[in-house]
Every structure is written in C-alpha cells, then in structure tokens.
Amino acid sequence: MLYKIARIPKHNGKFRNIYIPKHEYKTELRGLIGELEDILSSLDTCRVNYAFQRGRNCVLNALQHLGYNFTLSMDVEEFFDNISINHVSGLLPAKLIERCFIDGNPKQGLPTSPIISTIAFLRCDKAIVEALKKTKFNVVYTRYADDLTFSFNNLNEVAVVKLIAKQAVERFGFKINVEKTKLQSSKNGRVVITGVAIDKDGIHPTRRTKKKIRAAIHQMNLPSARGLVEWSKCKLPNALFC
Numbered sequence: 001m002l003y004k005i006a007r008i009p010k011h012n013g014k015f016r017n018i019y020i021p022k023h024e025y026k027t028e029l030r031g032l033i034g035e036l037e038d039i040l041s042s043l044d045t046c047r048v049n050y051a052f053q054r055g056r057n058c059v060l061n062a063l064q065h066l067g068y069n070f071t072l073s074m075d076v077e078e079f080f081d082n083i084s085i086n087h088v089s090g091l092l093p094a095k096l097i098e099r100c101f102i103d104g105n106p107k108q109g110l111p112t113s114p115i116i117s118t119i120a121f122l123r124c125d126k127a128i129v130e131a132l133k134k135t136k137f138n139v140v141y142t143r144y145a146d147d148l149t150f151s152f153n154n155l156n157e158v159a160v161v162k163l164i165a166k167q168a169v170e171r172f173g174f175k176i177n178v179e180k181t182k183l184q185s186s187k188n189g190r191v192v193i194t195g196v197a198i199d200k201d202g203i204h205p206t207r208r209t210k211k212k213i214r215a216a217i218h219q220m221n222l223p224s225a226r227g228l229v230e231w232s233k234c235k236l237p238n239a240l241f242c
Contacts (some may be wrong), residue, residue, distance in 0.1 A: 068151035079146035
C-alpha cells in the first residue's frame, strides 16, 4: 500500500478521508509538481485562478475585488471527490494521471492534488468567463481552489451571476454548495474573501485566519502555517495595509 487513510471529522458530523502517502510515494509525487505547475501555467488562459500557481495567492485573489459594491462568494461542494479523470483528459499526460489519481480521483492529502484540482476546473473557469462577457456586466470573477468570487456594482445583476455560475459548474459535473453562498456589501464596512478582509483602508487577515495561523504554529504544522501567512509575503503598496 502506497498510502494510509485518516478520517477527519467535519463540522456537519460527516468525515473527510485524507490520504497520507508513504515516504517513497510522497517523494515521487513531489517530484511531479514542477511538471504540473508548467502544465497549469500553459493552460490557464483566463488567468482567473489564484491558487496553487506561481506568483499567485489569496491576497492577490482578494485584491481583484477592491472597489466594488457587492461581492458574491460561492463554494463548490465536495470539490476533490467530484473530480474525475474525464476532467483532465486531454490536459494531463496519461503517466501523470496514473501516478496521481487513486480510484479515479486526485485524493486530498496527496501533494499533487491541489494543482490537479485547479487544472480540472479550468474549462469551467473559461465557460464562466465567456458567459459573463456576454452579459456586458461590469463584473470581476476569480477563483481560489473551490471558492468562486464575483464582484459587481449593480445588485440587480446578482441573480444572473448566480445562474451563470450554477449552470457552468453543473455542466462540468460539479455542484454549488448553496449553504455557503454568501452575498456581501462593502457598505457594511468590509468584505471577507478567502480569509482576507477588504475595507476602505485596504486588506487585512481576518481574526479567524490569525487564529488558524497561531494554531498551526502551536501544532508545529509548518506547511499549513506557511500557507496561511502567504498573504503577508505579497509585494503590495504600503497604502493597502493598516
């Protein structure tokens, strides 16, 4: 067996299976990340993805939404579990699929799965971008992993934006988690996007993000801690920070 499975409890009472690769398999998969990054960079023509890609992160994702009146956040339900080989067919070489998929999915816990999940959603990104262009709305769309974010100034546009996202996501075999869909108004003082708070003064990590950083450091979970503090590594104008 190349891996072991850990069952992690979720907030809804269910469990999430995390696949923990053994040393040799993990080393092999890590050796494939560079090739996957190159494939992602060459395929991502829409440039709306800000996760698991060189030079992109959650802060840059949030920055795209500065200056808009309304922000709509949507979550793709059971994202990893619903990714199949069909989603990457023609995008990834067969040898990579063979080594990085287990029982037909890029399982959570494997070091290659985040990048593969991003590649798997690129066609959906393109469909959303093209549909939004046809509306002539002044709307910006970005994605961070399974988090879809739309910002616009006219509240009357929200129903159309929701429908576009829903239809595109379902067309490619995914589903929107309705319970996590959230509409925010900048008039309320701030908007939170992928753990980053945006207000009139700039951008800041939320209290929840800070709490996660402290917990990760306390637990000596350095990879998690590095990911959570990536917002502070961005080279941004000082005026954007409080």
